[in-house]
Amino acid sequence: xxxKDVLCPFCGCLCDDLAVExxxxxxxxxxxxxxxxxSKIKGHDRxxxxxxxDDKNGEFREVSYDEAINESAKILANSKRPLLYxxxxxxxxxxxxxxxxxxxxxxxxxxxxxxxxxxxALGVHEKGLPTGTLGQFSNRADVVVFWGCNPVQAHPRxxxxxxxxxKGFFANKGRRSRKVVVFDVRKTDTANLADDYIQVNPxxxxxxxxxxxxxxxxxxxxxxxxxGGVPKEKLVEVAEVMKGAKFGIVYFGMGLTQSRGKYKNIDxxxxxxxxxxxHGKHSIIPMRGHYNVxxxxxxxxxxxxxxxxxxxxxxxxxxxxxxxxxxxxxxxxEIDAAFVIAGDAGAHxxxxxxxxxxxxxxxxxxxxxxxxxxxxxxxxxxxxxxxxLEGTAYRMDAVSLRMRKLVDVDFPSDEEVLDKIIAKVxxxxxxxx
Amino acid sequence: xELKATFISGRTVDQGCNLENKTSxxxxxxxxxxxxxxxxxxxxxxxxxxxxxxxxxxxxxxxxLKICEGNPDGLIFxxxxxxxxxxxxxxxxxxxxxxxxxxxxxxxxxxxxxxxxPQLMARLK
Numbered sequence: 353x354x355x356k357d358v359l360c361p362f363c364g365c366l367c368d369d370l371a372v373e374x375x376x377x378x379x380x381x382x383x384x385x386x387x388x389x390x391s392k393i394k395g396h397d398r399x400x401x402x403x404x405x406d407d408k409n410g411e412f413r414e415v416s417y418d419e420a421i422n423e424s425a426k427i428l429a430n431s432k433r434p435l436l437y438x439x440x441x442x443x444x445x446x447x448x449x450x451x452x453x454x455x456x457x458x459x460x461x462x463x464x465x466x467x468x469x470x471x472x473a474l475g476v477h478e479k480g481l482p483t484g485t486l487g488q489f490s491n492r493a494d495v496v497v498f499w500g501c502n503p504v505q506a507h508p509r510x511x512x513x514x515x516x517x518x519k520g521f522f523a524n525k526g527r528r529s530r531k532v533v534v535f536d537v538r539k540t541d542t543a544n545l546a547d548d549y550i551q552v553n554p555x556x557x558x559x560x561x562x563x564x565x566x567x568x569x570x571x572x573x574x575x576x577x578x579x580g581g582v583p584k585e586k587l588v589e590v591a592e593v594m595k596g597a598k599f600g601i602v603y604f605g606m607g608l609t610q611s612r613g614k615y616k617n618i619d620x621x622x623x624x625x626x627x628x629x630x631h632g633k634h635s636i637i638p639m640r641g642h643y644n645v646x647x648x649x650x651x652x653x654x655x656x657x658x659x660x661x662x663x664x665x666x667x668x669x670x671x672x673x674x675x676x677x678x679x680x681x682x683x684x685x686e687i688d689a690a691f692v693i694a695g696d697a698g699a700h701x702x703x704x705x706x707x708x709x710x711x712x713x714x715x716x717x718x719x720x721x722x723x724x725x726x727x728x729x730x731x732x733x734x735x736x737x738x739x740x741l742e743g744t745a746y747r748m749d750a751v752s753l754r755m756r757k758l759v760d761v762d763f764p765s766d767e768e769v770l771d772k773i774i775a776k777v778x779x780x781x782x783x784x785x
Numbered sequence: 786x787e788l789k790a791t792f793i794s795g796r797t798v799d800q801g802c803n804l805e806n807k808t809s810x811x812x813x814x815x816x817x818x819x820x821x822x823x824x825x826x827x828x829x830x831x832x833x834x835x836x837x838x839x840x841x842x843x844x845x846x847x848x849x850l851k852i853c854e855g856n857p858d859g860l861i862f863x864x865x866x867x868x869x870x871x872x873x874x875x876x877x878x879x880x881x882x883x884x885x886x887x888x889x890x891x892x893x894x895x896x897x898x899x900x901x902x903p904q905l906m907a908r909l910k
Contacts, residue, residue, distance in 0.1 A: 362801070396806040408910045447863065470881045506796035510789035537793065537886075538862065539855035551857060554791045555887040606795060610885040641796075661881060676882025699807060699866055701791060702875035702883045705846055710910035722807040723867050726906035 359755050360389040361441070361738025363507050364640030364748030365486075365514070372710040377759050379739070386508035392739075393758070397717045399733040408710060408727060420732050422771060424691070424715045425776030427730075429784075431689035431713075433665065434459035437466075437678050438695025440642030442766050443743025443755055447644075447651040450693065451662075456777045460663045462678045464641070464695045471609040472638045473659050474673060475618025475648070477509035482625050484601075484635045484748045486513075491520035492633075495597035498534045499621065500557065500607015501639045510639070511545070515603060522599075529591055535560065536607055550590060555612035556580030560587070561620040567591035568627055600625075600634040601749035609638075640748035642695070643738065647746035682708040691715045693766060694737075698723030717769055735765045787862060788829045790821065790861045792890040794869035807866075807902060816866030817899055819892065820853040825861075832895045838895035839872055841861065841888050847870035847897045847904075861892060867905045 358370040372393060373381035380605040402420035415423075428434050436454050439447050440463055447616035454461040459739060466475065489496075496515055511517055516532055520687040523529035534546040535557070543549040551559050559578040567575060567590050577584050594600050602625060608617040628634040640646050649659040656662045658671035661678075674680055680698065681687050682705040690697070690709050698706055699722055709727050716728040719736050737742040738755040740763070746752050799815035806812055819839055831837055837850045839861065846868050856862060863869040865885070874884030884886075 360863070387798055388804075391802040397808075409907070416838070462851060466881055467883065467885070474880055502795065504800050506801070508798060537858055538853075538857060541855075543855070554793065554860065606886065610882060611793075611887045612884075614880050614882050674877060674879035674883035677877065679875060680877050680879075680881060681882050683875055683877075696804075698906060699870075701870065702873045702885075703867075703870050703905075705883070706870070706906070707909040720805040722805075723902060723906050724818040726903055727910060 355758055358758065359641045359738060359745070359753055360385055360393070361736070361745070361755060362389045362392045363643055364367065364646060365507050365510050366643055366745060366753055367509050367513060368753060372758050374758055375767040394626060395739070396720060399721055399731060402729045402733065403410050405729055405757050408729065412731065417732070417764065418494060421772045422776055424730050424732070425780060427689050427713045427715060428457045428459070428691060428773065429777045431457065431459070431778040433686050434685045434689040434691060435678060435681055436461045438464065438693040439648045439768045440464040440645035440695050441739045442694035443644060443745055444462070444647045444651050445743045446766035446770060447648050448655065449767050449774065451652060451655040452769055453777070454662065454664050456774055456781070458665045458667065460661065460676055460681060461652065461781065462661045462676070463652070464645055464682045464700070465649065465660050466677045466679065467700055468641050468645065469609055469638045470608065470660060470673060470677060471615035472618045474615035475621065475622055476569045478619045479622040479624060479626065481683045482629060482635055483637050483749070485751055487748065489601045489635065490518045490523070492522050492599040493601040494523060494530055495594055496530050496532045497594070497600070497602040498542055498546070499602055499603025499604040500611070501537060501603055502536070502540040502760050503639065504541045504545065506605070506641070509641055516545070533590060533593065548590065550582055550586060550740055553581035557608055557611060557617050558613040558620055561617065561624055563587050564591050564594070565620070565624050565627060567596055568624065571709070594628055595631050597632050597634065600628060600632060602636040603639050604636065606640045616779060637749060644745035645751055647744065650746050650750065679705045687712055688728040692724050693717040696722045696724050698725070698727050719763070732769055733762045733763055734769055735761060737766070739764050786829050787891050787893040788860050790825070790890050790892055791878055792839065792861050792863070792872060792888045793886040794863050794865045794873065797864045800864040800866060813901060816864045816870045817848050817868045818851045818863065820851045820856060821860070821892070822856045822858065823852050824855050825858060826850060826852060829892060829894055836895045836899055837892050838897065839890055839892050841872040841874070841890045843874050844871045846900070847895045848889065848899045861890060862867040867902050871905060
């Protein structure tokens, strides 16, 4: 059986044109997906049963779902400062339950954006976000800028479906309709496909953005001969290209959010786009990583008012990134329990942060054995959302789409596990109050 | 000889393909290496495939060397993952985001073995 129009549960492109062949309830072939999406949908070895251990250096023993869930609830209910982290590889339905669990235990809920586009949210708080949808950009953009992102490696179908090669209503010649410029600290595969590559010194993007703003404002005379490793004449040339666009779009990634300046880089980039809008139509959008990391921001915002790093210890939502983000909490050794679901803190936090996690009970809810499993005391395997479970996800441009179920499995969903933990936490807290 | 460099981490296709396969050799191959250009590799006298030790103020890690001519002189890259995490900066400068890019590093030849994922995690507990 071939299932058409399948959505890919890997990256923020959320490609929705896959064809998946299923035989005897097994995925046997994946068409139209990139190498990463096909690898994800075909699947990997998974954790077969819930497991527990007291000593993180000891062997796991298999336990029942009830035992693992009850023990998890006990840890969370008795914890004073639990961190509930991850959430990006799940569907919105489970995220809603996550926010509820965080309320019940008075913890901090944070998602993978914390180590990804968290600073972008801060930049948006400062300056807003002149943005649009991938459909608009694909149909209209004649100048495409990739800044500190490398879609060839991280979002492999982005250029063909949306940004560069796609033929649009106005950009009807595809690649030939568009001028493509890449700003990066190294010549990436994306840079090799661009019309122009601007090599920026590591950590000096902010200065380059400021120089472009000055040139766009006709103040090129104040710009030094070289800024961030880029010659002034090159900056003037690129600024003119951007200024001359009928519809310009800037896609940006970790090259801005993770390097020096962090959220101030985003703040400055948004200002550049706002100022360019005096000359043409311009937009900017973050290249979101996990397929539903955008969905967590949506769910958390409509449930709590904030997109991530929400502390419920006061009984009301409190948000202060830098104080309530996962790595700040871990480095201050505030956390006394960690609940990691649909995200892999163990693989993507700095070693010192993970070492802090090594000192507290760690509960993991995930289909796969990963570095977080190595740090865990309780492991609860669940369904792979978007392959074994349907639900809602938000593409990187915040367009909501419905993920499809392709095969049936006996594992519970994240939502079912969360429901049971919430019920048990209420029982424990009810008994003690 | 040692090389003074600037370290960055980032995604790759192969690292992505093995995100749910992190106990495998394929994940090690995809995320456990350090890239620099051939001129920099020449300065430390290391051939591709041989191990280098990357050290920052925050830790050190031994991984095999790969060549990428797209890297300018003095820029080294380790894909995001446990090997990169051994040397990244945990400080968030008050905005939640650790320093995963732009960290001063020193690279030199190493005769030590590169650690596996479980070995790296075992150091942290």
